[in-house]
Each structure stands twice: as structure tokens, then as C-alpha cells.
Amino acid sequence: MVDDPTIDELTALLADLRSGSPDAVTRVHGLTVDLLEAIARGIVGDNATAQDVVQEVFLRLIASRQRLRATDGRELRAWLVTVTRNACRDELRRRSRHHEDPVADVPETPDPDQDPASAADQFNEDLRAGLARLPEPQRAVLVLRHVAGLDGRELGRALGRSRGAAYALLARAERSLRSTLAEPSNPDVASRHQSEGLGDPA
16 A cells, blocks of 8 residues: 555554544544545445445444554554455345345446536446446455555455465456446446556556
8 A cells, every 4th residue: 555644643543542542533533534435435335335334444443442453554554444344245245135236226328428527427337336246355356456555465464365366366356347347338448447557456
């Protein structure tokens, strides 16, 4: 994951967080909520559920803060990312048990006469629909790599795999997503996504 100033801020909050400071939890939330909601939204497919997932993540943080093994802000953020992914997986399992369709509300074929802004929105919907049709491990690795920016080591930790296995899963997921996006109803989406850098892990 690319370095940013929040790492040092998270590191500085660890002692207060372990001591049970409510303010520390609030500040950790403020520093990480956008990232965690973006991850959750990419995996579960909608904003409301993503917000619920992240709320659950912070409840878990509060419950386990005194047992945290994180020694710095990077490890704390990695813990939060891993818990977010696991909470998303729990939510998808719950949906599966209740036979809920994660793509039921995804729009169908785009209007060819739409303006560029609408076309961009449709492209994002296509990506969301494509992700929703992938198995959860593939969906998760794509979101963790391309949304959260995790590197190979961080991917492996979040997914419970070795670095090599995480990259192998990423390659399979990228092939699956390109295949899904290249369906006859929308043949140009995959090439547009390719132009944005899909399939080029660092």
C-alpha cells in the first residue's frame, strides 16, 4: 500500500486505543473509514451494506483493542482491512443463505445516446455488476489491489494466502472480470478497463 501521512497518525494513536480511549477510536475511524467503506462497497456491492459492514468492523476493534498485536499504523490499518474483508465475506454468506441476489438492482444495457458523464456512470455500474458476478475471493482480491492499493505482502495477509498465491488469485480474477465485462451486451467495456491499468500489479 502506498505510504501516506495517516500511517504516522495511526501509529501515534495505538497506545490510546489500547487504553480504551473513545477519542482514539473516533480518530482511527476518521482516518480509515473512507478506505474501508470503499473496500466493503466493492465487495458487497452497495453503499448501505458497506456502511453497516464498516460499523461492525469498528465494533470489533472496540472489543479487541486491548489485544491488538499491531506495532505501528501500517499494521493497524492492515488489521482493519483484513477484518473488513472478513466481515464482507460473512455478509455475502448470509445473503447466500437467504437467497438474495447481489446484482438484482444493477442496470441493464446502456443507452447509446447518453452523454459522456452518464457513460462514465454506466461504466462504473458495469464494473460493479462485473465484480458482483465473480466469486468472493476474486472480488476481494481485485478490490484490495485496485481500490485499496495493497501490495503483494499485504494482499497475502488480508486474504490469508502467500504472496505468490495472492498474485495468482489476482491474475485469475482479472481474467474473469475481463471476460465478464466483454459480454456481447457491452463489448467495449473490457478494453476501456484494460486501458485504466487492470492486470498490471506492482
